Amino acid sequence: MAVAGKPVWFGRVPVAAGLALALFLVPMGGAAADPRPTLAEAKRKLAKLNDQADKIVEKYNQAGEKWKKARKKYKALDGDLARQTAKVADLRKELIMMAVSSYQYGSVTGWEGLINQGDPGALLSSMAAADQMAAARARYLNAFDEATKTLRDNRNQAKAALSEADKTRDELAGEKAKVEKMVRAQTKLLNELGTYQQGDPNSTGMKYNGPASGNARTALAFAYAQIGKPYRFGGTGPGGWDCSGLVQASWRSGGVSLPRTTWEQWSWGASRRVPVSSLQPGDLVFSHGLGHVGIYVGGGKMVHAPQTGDVVKISPLRSGLVGAVRP
Structure with missing residues (x-):
């Protein structure tokens, strides 16, 4: 029983204070907050x-x-x-x-x-x-x-x-x-x-030391020099690139004029397509749906400009490639 004028205790916490604390901890509306995605x-x-x-x-x-x-x-x-x-x-x-x-x-x-x-x-x-x-x-x-x-x-x-x-x-x-x-x-x-990469528009990249020769070697040398620069949609350099912009500029340095977009590049290479099983360094590799293109460097890898929040880099070939073109 409560004594007049004194609080009723539940354990070591006054009942009134406990109710207030419970109300504070329950979200407004009585519903639990949506959990953050894993x-x-x-x-x-x-x-x-x-x-x-x-x-x-x-x-x-x-x-x-x-x-x-x-x-x-x-x-x-x-x-x-x-x-x-x-x-x-x-x-x-x-x-x-x-x-x-x-x-x-x-x-x-x-x-x-x-x-x-x-x-x-x-x-x-x-x-x-x-x-x-x-x-x-x-x-x-x-x-x-x-x-x-x-x-x-x-x-x-x-x-x-x-x-x-x-x-x-x-x-x-x-x-x-x-x-x-x-x-x-x-x-x-x-x-x-916590994975957003700003990139460095002034990056000097890396030196290409692979087996490619001729204009393919020149194209790869250019692409390697862009490593570390940020991906930018619509980017055609020199401080940022999107995938097809990087491919176009790299092969331009090798003396080959490619169209601007992946779809146009794929169409341009209709008579120059090669099986993915026969890739050589310098070949263009296209993702399914023609939404992405990179340049094969050998060893199952490509140099490319991936997407927003990333930088030009060397990555394993993507799964589901639609095909390849040898400029």
Whole structure:
């Protein structure tokens, strides 16, 4: 029984204090907090994100290439339009001058002017001059008509090209937003796992001492020199790379011009594909789905730019390779 004015004790803790402590320890709403994902769960989620990111980044790169081509096409057509506009303006001036001259000095092509010529030689000369002026006028008129038609065509083509460029620019912006969202998710998970690697944009990498020769050796030497630099989506160097950007630049140093994206590189190498079982250093190795590409270095390994939060490095070949290309 409680004594008036004194607390009731449960063991060594007052009952009132015990209730308060219990209320403090129970989360609001009475539900237990969601447990943090385990290390294994976080890694599985990250692997899934990385696989998705490979494909999204390559779509972004594809949109970027499409935008560049559309912009280049528009600029070329716009240049043609400017030149054609100047040509039409010059022809217009010539026609105006001919019209003014005809008005000021009278038309020698009128029969009245020709008949009044008393000298037969002068009459024949006037007729020849009239023919020449008529022919010249006809040439200018035809040239003006053709130039004006070409001008209209060029204007329409340039307008269509500009519309295409605007459309691809919007497409590029949409893909960029998707990539940035994915990168934020990857970065958050990597920071939680404590495995985010900043990389060094000024890394001098490593020296290649493998068995490759010729342009393959040059390409691998370039790729090895990038080791330690950060992965950056859309990166084409020199301070950061994505997978296809690294491959393109490495083989460019070896004198081979590759397209920008993994899909284009795979398509480019249609006649140069080799079995994965017959890989040689310098070969391009493509992951299933064409979301990733690296350069084979021998010994079952490749040099590549993996994904956000990682650096250019040498890694074991990924499982599920779709194939290889020998530039």
